[in-house]
Amino acid sequence: MGGLAGLAAGVYGARARLKTVILEKGSTGGQAATTEELENYPGFPGGTTGRGLTKAMEDHARSFGTEIKKENVIDSDLGGETKVIKTKSGNEYRARAVVLASGAHPRSLKIKGEKELTGKGVSYCATCDADFFEELEVVVVGNGDAAVEEAIYLTKFADQVTIIVIHDQGILDCNKQSAERAFANPKIHWVWSSVLEEIKGDGIVESVVIKNIKTGQLTEMETNGVFFFVGTVPNTDFLQGKVDLDEKGYIMTNERMETSVSGVYAAGDARVKYLRQVVTAAADGAVAAVAAERYLAEEEFFKKQVSDFDGAVMAVFWAPQDEESIAAVALLEKTAQELGDRVKLVKIDASRSEVAVQRYQVTTIPAVLFFVKGEVAARISGQFTAIEIKEQIADLL
Structure with a gap:
């Protein structure tokens, strides 16, 4: 829960003098930390790096007193006045308010060969693995912002990057600026009106089979790696039956980030929202923390003035x-x-x-x-x- 949304909530929560703890099973930063170039985060006209931004936010949160603990959350009991968060290590954390910022992970297309060759040429993170493909050839699946921007980053290492696009020639789902940069990059090649059918290789990726969706023709192309950028899946399995989720598993909230359970909030890529970007994750975290602080203040007021x-x-x-x-x-x-x-x-x-x-x-x-x-x-x-x-x-x- 230590992505951009969680870190922003940590900044706002701790600054409001709340005892604030972030539980994160890996390194902080979430998906944003694996993005090499961030060109649209406000205040950085020359761009910044995902890792640089998330490290600055982590330091900011810690400076106000936020604790960051390495824990893998596996279950929760959110229904009572005191919420209980359970981790794989056997620890339990108790709080009167919780912000769920569990993020999302890259979607798998379950293509033949994808699972078997993951980590052996199949990747979902250009920043993590691009340097393994220096002077080699790779394929990118997807045509949204993440796919095109990461493909551009891959050209710093690979000799050729081929993007497989399901749409007709010239049609992309990414923003216009990224599209223009990609079209102008001589290392990027395009395969239009097509989908990836199969990934082949004996222990490592050696080739892919591409299917033209208009003709049905199958073409085999040699390559050294395959990068998938085809959306995300929310990390909400541990929340089934705990808070209301939509049909895709995303957490349902209102504009104050309140979930269906009193005292429980959600922020970032794990919740239902129109735009999943670094800037909206940070905004979600800020709103959730402020809403939680006001909730706790009202709870304390009622306890002292009414319940007692x-x-x-x-x-x-x-x-x-x-x-x-x-x-x-x-x-x-x-x-x-x-x-x-x-x-x-x-x-x-x-x-x-x-x-x-x-x-x-x-x-x-x-x-x-x-x-x-x-x-x-x-x-x-x-x-x-x-x-x-x-x-x-x-x-x-």
């Missing part, structure tokens, strides 16, 4: 811009004084307490919720009188 009180609590949801709710607060303050020490009034600004509003399904203001031992025992919405309030308290006590 030995008596009846009148929690009035109001808004300073609503005249009716201002009048209701004044009435309740007077009534609470008349009712004595066993009754407490707690004022909650509905415009600033979204967690409480959602949790207790407050749809109109003013609204008064009556709590006994931390649980809602009754509620009144809209206009009410002091007599109605006193009768309700009498019933509860």
Whole structure:
């Protein structure tokens, strides 16, 4: 969970004086750390490297007090007030709020020979493996941003990079700038309207079989390596049945990064989103950490003001811009004084307490919720009188 989203959450969480721990089974940075060139991250007009950016974010998070522990998360119990994260080493981490930033991994096409030759010429990371193919020839499968940009990077090492594209000639799914650079690169060759059918080799990659999707013709081409950039799969197997996932396994959230479970947030490539880029991962992490901090603050407020009180609590949801709710607060303050020490009034600004509003399904203001031992025992919405309030308290006590 130590990719860009997790690191950004670490920066914001620790800076808010929350005890913040990042659990990461490998090196920090996630997929971004394996990207050699980042040309579209704001603030770096000359570009930067994935590893350089992620290392700077790691140092930033640590500087605020974030702990980064080498742990492989395998299970979780997220339903209670205290969340429990379980790791392969047998350790358990307990927290009142969790940000899920488990990222994603490269998608496999399950082509014949792909699995057998992975690590033997088949790769999913140009930055990791490009130097193994110096002065050799490689094939790239995919035509999105990652595929084309990584193909350009591969030309620094390989003599020839052949990109297999499922679309007609000249049509790519990547951004225009990357396409123009790739078309202008003499080391890049193109095979259009085609897909990879098979990877062949005796212990190492020796050739590939390419199928033209229009004619069905199969062509065998010698090559030394195959790089796949055909999308990702979310790392959410350990979250099945824990939070709501979509049909592809991505975590479903709202704009505050809240999942279907109270106190649990998600950020980065593992969640349902329109754009999966380094900048959006960092933004997700920041939003998730801020939302978690506010959730914890409201939880602490409720515990001190409502749950721990030995008596009846009148929690009035109001808004300073609503005249009716201002009048209701004044009435309740007077009534609470008349009712004595066993009754407490707690004022909650509905415009600033979204967690409480959602949790207790407050749809109109003013609204008064009556709590006994931390649980809602009754509620009144809209206009009410002091007599109605006193009768309700009498019933509860």
